[in-house]
Amino acid sequence: MTMKRTISVAPMMDWTDRHDRFFLRLITSRALLYTEMVTTGAVIHGDREHLLGFDAAEHPIAVQLGGSEPAALAEAARIAEDFGYDEVNLNVGCPSDRVQSGRFGACLMREPELVAECVAAMRKAVSVPVTVKCRIGVDEQDPEIALPAMANAVWNEGCKTLIVHARKAWLEGLSPKENRDVPPLEYDRAYALKVAMPGMEIIVNGGVLTLDQATEHLAHVDGVMIGRAAYQTPYVLADVDRRFYGGTHPVPSRHEVLERFLPYVERELARGTHLHAMSRHILGLFQGLPGARAFRRHISENAPRKDAGAEVIRDAMALVPRDVELAAV
Template identity: 55%
Template sequence: MIRPALPQQQTAFSRRFCVAPMMDWTTPHYRYLARLISRHTLLYTEMVTTGALIHGDSDRFLHHDPEEYPLALQLGGSNPGELAQCARLAEERGFDEVNLNVGCPSDRVQNNMIGACLMGHPALVAECVNEMMTATHLPVTVKHRIGINGRESWDELCEFIDTVSATGCRTFIVHARIAILEGLSPKENREIPPLKYDWVYRLKERYPHLEIIINGGIKTLDECQAHLEHTDGVMVGREAYHNPWLLADVDPQLFGAQKPIATRHDALRQMLPYIESELARGVHLGYITRHLLGLFHGCTGGRQFRRYISENAHRRGAGLEVLEQALALVPESLDSAALST
C-alpha cells in the first residue's frame, strides 16, 4: 500500500519523560492540568479500543484540547485493518503519536485479544504495527511487558522485539515486569511480578538503534535520572496522577527548561477558564475535579482541599466557586515559599 502524503508537521516532542496511559485517569481533564505544570512531558490518552472508535462515539473518545500537545493516542486491538483505520483517525484529529497496547493484563481485554496476551503472538503484533505504519505518518510505538507467564524468557522477549522492529517500528515502551494472565488482577499485576529493570537496560544495549523507554514502579525524578543513564526515556504512571506536582520539576531537571508555572495555586487558577468552558459543554464539575484532588498532595491544607471538593463538587449546580473556596483552604504563602526550598 502507498503511504499517504506527509501531513503538516506535527508537534516536536521528546519521549525523555512521559506520563503513562491509565484507564479512567489520563482523561482530558487530568492532561490539561499536567500540561500546565510541564510543557515537555509527553502525555498519553487512556487506552481506546478500536471497536469503540469504529462503532462508538469517536468524537467523545478522541476529544482533547490542543493545549494538551504533545499528545499520544493509545489504541487497544488486534485486527490490523481496524488498527490502521484508527491510526488514520489519530492523524486526522491531530495526535502526535499512536501507540499499541501490548501490556494490559485484564481478563476483559484478553478476551478480545487486546493487551498483554498479544506478547504471545509477535507475528500478529508485527502485522498490526505494519498496517498502522502504512496508514499514517505518525510515529507508531508499542507499549509492552517484558513477558507473560509461559513466555517469560530473555530469548522470547528478544524474539518479540526482533519481530516487531522488523516492520520499522523503532520505539518500545517496556514495563519491566511480566504479566501473569491468569489469577492476578490488573492491580496485582502492577505489584506482584518482580521488576527487572536490568532487562530493559539490556534491551537498550542489545538494540542501540531502537528507542527504549522504561516503565514500571518509578516514583521520583531521582529514579528517572538513574534510569536515563541506561535508557532513552522514562514513563511514570500512578505517581504522576496521585501527585501531579511531581511534573513541576520535569522541565528544569530533565529538559533544562524553566518551570512553566510557579505554584500549585497558579496552576489551578490557570485551569479555571478551561473548567468553565467544560461546564458550559455540560460536563459535571465532579467529573473534572476528581482529577485535581492530588494537586496539593503533601501540603498543609491539602486534606481540607480534597475533602471540600469531594463533598461539594457533585452537588447540583456546582461551579467554579467550589474550587475557589477549596483553594482558600490551602495557605498560598506556604505554596510560594516552597519555590525557594
C-alpha cells in the same frame, strides 16, 4: 513543538482523560501525554469526538489503541491521525480480563508476529510514529526470550520506539490491579534490551515515583514513563521541563496551576461538563502539604452536587496556605 519522549505520562484507564491531560499540561509543557487505551471497535464505530477529542494545548499527545486486527488498527490509527495526534501507540501490556477475551493487550506478548503485522499495517496507514508498549512477558514466558522477540519483531516492521513496563503480567492468578504491583520490577531487562538494540528508543515504565528515579533510569535508557505517581501526586511533574528539556520558565506553584485551570473548568461547565469529571483529577495536587486533606475533603464533598461550579475549587484552594508551597519539587 518537537516531541521528545524523555519523560511521558502513562496511559491509564479511567484516569488520563482529556480533563486530566489538560490539567497535567499546566504543570509540564513538554512531557508527552497519552490517552486512556481506546479499542479499535470504539474508535471505528463509537462517538469519536468523545473518545478522541482533545484540546490543542495538550500537544504533544499520543493515542493508545487496543486491538489485534491489523486492518482495524490501521483504520483506527488513520482516524486518530486525522484528529491530530502526534503518535499512535499499540497496547501490548494491559492485563485485564476484557483484553484477554478480545485477544489484545498483554496476551499479545505470546504473538510477536501478529504484533508485527499490526505495526506494519498501522505504519502504512499513518505518517506519525507508531510505537508499542509491552510487558517483559506473561505467565510462564521467559523474559530473556519474550522481550527481545517482541522488540525484534516490531523493529523489523519499522517501529523505532518500545515502551517497556518492566514487569511480567500474570494473566492467570492475578487481578489487573495486582498485576500493577505484585510481579517484581525487572528494570535490568529494559537496560539489557537497550544494549542489545542501541538503535531502538527504549522507554522504561513501572514504579517510577520521583524525578530523581527517572534520572537514574536515563543513564541506561532513552526515556521514562511515569504512571500512577503522575496522577496521585501530579506536582511531581512540576520540574520536568527544567530538568529534562532545558526549560527556563519558573516552576508554577500549585495555586498558579489551579488558577490557570479555572478558565478551562468554567468553559467546560458552560458546555455541560460536570464539575466532578474535572475536579477528581486535582485531588492529589497538594499531597504532603498542610491543608491538603481539607482541600481534598471540600472537593470530594461538594463537587458531586449537580449545581457545583468553579467556586468549589476556589474555596478549596483557600484552605491551603500559599506560604507553605515549595518553589520546586
